[in-house]
Amino acid sequence: MTPDLIYGVTGIAVFAIGLVGAIVAQNRLRRVLALKLCSVGAGFVLIVAAWRSPPDAPDPVPHALVITGIVVMVSATAVALALIRRLHSLEAEDDA
Amino acid sequence: MTLDPLTLVVFAPLFGAMAAFVAPRAAAAIGLATMALTGAAVAWLATEVHAAGAVRTPLGGWEPPLGIALRADGLSVAMLVLTTGVGLLVSLGALDSFKGTANARLQQYFWPLWLLLLTGMNGVYLSTDIFNLYVMIEVIALAAVGLTVLSGTRAALRAGLEYMYASILGALLFLLGVGFVYLQIGQLDFAGLIGAEPSAAMSTALALMVVGLLLKTALFPLHFWLPSAHANATAPASALLSGLVVKAALYIFLRLTTYMPLPDEILVALIGALGAGAVLWGGVQALRAERLKMLVAWSTVVQIGLIFIAFARAGQVGLTESWKAAALLILAHGAAKAAMFLSAGRIKDEIGHDIIRDLDRTPVRPTLAQFTFALAAISLIGLPPSLGFIGKWSLMEGAMAAGYWHWVAVTMVGTLMSVGYFSRVMAGFLRFDRVRAPVAEHQGWALADLPPLVLALGAIGLGLAAAPILSFIELGYPFGMTP
Numbered sequence: 001m002t003p004d005l006i007y008g009v010t011g012i013a014v015f016a017i018g019l020v021g022a023i024v025a026q027n028r029l030r031r032v033l034a035l036k037l038c039s040v041g042a043g044f045v046l047i048v049a050a051w052r053s054p055p056d057a058p059d060p061v062p063h064a065l066v067i068t069g070i071v072v073m074v075s076a077t078a079v080a081l082a083l084i085r086r087l088h089s090l091e092a093e094d095d096a
Numbered sequence: 097m098t099l100d101p102l103t104l105v106v107f108a109p110l111f112g113a114m115a116a117f118v119a120p121r122a123a124a125a126i127g128l129a130t131m132a133l134t135g136a137a138v139a140w141l142a143t144e145v146h147a148a149g150a151v152r153t154p155l156g157g158w159e160p161p162l163g164i165a166l167r168a169d170g171l172s173v174a175m176l177v178l179t180t181g182v183g184l185l186v187s188l189g190a191l192d193s194f195k196g197t198a199n200a201r202l203q204q205y206f207w208p209l210w211l212l213l214l215t216g217m218n219g220v221y222l223s224t225d226i227f228n229l230y231v232m233i234e235v236i237a238l239a240a241v242g243l244t245v246l247s248g249t250r251a252a253l254r255a256g257l258e259y260m261y262a263s264i265l266g267a268l269l270f271l272l273g274v275g276f277v278y279l280q281i282g283q284l285d286f287a288g289l290i291g292a293e294p295s296a297a298m299s300t301a302l303a304l305m306v307v308g309l310l311l312k313t314a315l316f317p318l319h320f321w322l323p324s325a326h327a328n329a330t331a332p333a334s335a336l337l338s339g340l341v342v343k344a345a346l347y348i349f350l351r352l353t354t355y356m357p358l359p360d361e362i363l364v365a366l367i368g369a370l371g372a373g374a375v376l377w378g379g380v381q382a383l384r385a386e387r388l389k390m391l392v393a394w395s396t397v398v399q400i401g402l403i404f405i406a407f408a409r410a411g412q413v414g415l416t417e418s419w420k421a422a423a424l425l426i427l428a429h430g431a432a433k434a435a436m437f438l439s440a441g442r443i444k445d446e447i448g449h450d451i452i453r454d455l456d457r458t459p460v461r462p463t464l465a466q467f468t469f470a471l472a473a474i475s476l477i478g479l480p481p482s483l484g485f486i487g488k489w490s491l492m493e494g495a496m497a498a499g500y501w502h503w504v505a506v507t508m509v510g511t512l513m514s515v516g517y518f519s520r521v522m523a524g525f526l527r528f529d530r531v532r533a534p535v536a537e538h539q540g541w542a543l544a545d546l547p548p549l550v551l552a553l554g555a556i557g558l559g560l561a562a563a564p565i566l567s568f569i570e571l572g573y574p575f576g577m578t579p
Contacts, residue, residue: 011275012272015272019265022261031261035261038265038269038272039268039271041272042268042271042272042275045272045279046278048275048279049275049278049282059282061162061278062275065278069271075238076234076237076260079238079242080260080261080264083245083253083257084257086248086253087250087253087254087257090250090253094250
């Protein structure tokens with residue numbers, strides 16, 4: 001097992017766990033977290049693409065892609081959380 | 097650095113969105129000015145493509161694979177014209193329907209979100225690498241969810257959240273596919289995809305990206321989020337979401353499957369079968385819908401299915417011919433569905449509800465909006481001379497020539513069903529015997545009736561211009577394998 005294979009398989013496994021969670025979870029917050037797992041898994045796979053067997057230097061392009069992906073996911077999470085919060089407070093009004 | 101139309105088409109709406117967000121009071125003025133500037137840039141680009149075929153520009157002078165290049169050919173310009181044209185008319189309609197102090201919040205947030213959405217869509221139509229496409233579909237997703245929940249009602253928020261989950265999941269599946277591609281060939285631009293050797297890893301990457309895109313474009317059975325999201329948004333937002341947003345993922349699907357052909361013809365047939373499922377299931381749901389906007393949203397599911405049938409009917413030959421039918425259907429649906437959602441919104445505003453059963457029990461008859469609805473239905477059903485007719489005709493002509501009679505049959509059944517569900521609505525418009533009060537004292541016309549009418553007339557009239565449209569989208573050989 002080379003390091004890139006270990007990380008690659010881990011990334012795919014993490015993505016799969018997130019995928020299952022996103023499909024089956026009922027709780028709104030859990031589904032957001034599941035999607036976050038998916039993005040971590042996809043990031044793993046991209047990072048593996050940067051791996052070069054030493055002494056070669058790693059490829060910097062995937063790192064830039066992963067940083068972009070993280071920024072995108074942070075904003076997406078923020079929007080999802082804002083929506084959940086608004087829904088939560090509207091539903092609390094209903095119950096009151 | 098010299099100014100070129102490609103850069104302007106993407107960056108004008110981006111800066112417009114920021115300006116409209118920073119200066120909410122002037123949002124409408126900034127929005128209209130941005131739309132005018134973007135429209136001018138698209139026109140400029142169209143003349144360049146018309147003169148020279150495909151044009152491309154590397155951003156900041158950096159060439160791929162390190163930099164990002166923008167490229168426009170006939171098809172991408174056609175999509176840009178659709179997006180800016182429909183977008184301009186919808187936003188003019190929004191100006192009228194969002195006026196007044198009660199709607200100040202809608203007015204304030206509509207413009208930045210819509211301009212951001214425009215940035216994302218224009219970016220998709222000009223992108224030449226798949227990571228750039230991933231970023232653009234996320235931009236589209238965030239802006240589209242914002243537009244869905246603009247009204248702030250509980251139903252809209254719930255539908256928007258469902259849409260958000262589906263959209264983000266679709267984008268992440270696409271991103272994982274991008275990772276696989278980079279792992280395999282170390283390149284992300286279309287040129288690299290074309291040169292890639294077919295392999296198991298590339299097929300997996302393609303499968304991941306295709307499933308992500310199908311989720312975002314709402315092909316049956318991944319359409320579950322679409323009807324409530326499109327039906328619960330405000331009318332201008334529904335028009336943009338249904339007419340334009342689903343087309344972005346559809347366009348990426350067409351491009352991607354050209355540069356990375358599906359490895360097996362059975363998969364092409366499977367996509368067609370899903371399209372057939374969408375046509376039939378969407379048709380049944382539209383026949384059962386109780387609310388007008390829900391019916392219109394289900395009709396979008398049907399039309400998306402139809403476009404995938406147009407894609408699939410080519411079989412082994414690939415997209416070399418059938419993409420034209422798909423492109424015509426995309427253009428026709430974009431204009432007609434935007435018109436239909438806007439007119440449905442107008443009918444709801446004037447009558448006060450959109451329950452189909454009670455459309456004939458009201459003394460108020462918003463006749464112009466009803467007329468527009470009927471015109472849009474003509475194009476969506478596919479009656480001549482509308483653009484929808486030309487699209488369906490070229491779909492069936494190709495299917496018959498190839499001997500794929502099952503696709504012809506599905507298209508016919510879908511067409512009959514669409515006559516059925518649109519008749520449900522139109523019958524209500526035309527019956528007057530169930531109204532106790534005198535009818536037609538209030539015609540309910542407003543400035544907001546004009547944009548949908550122009551769109552509906554456009555969807556019908558453009559059918560007469562189908563030949564020039566067809567020769568234009570072929571400029572630069574969008575599917576001739578030279579990115």
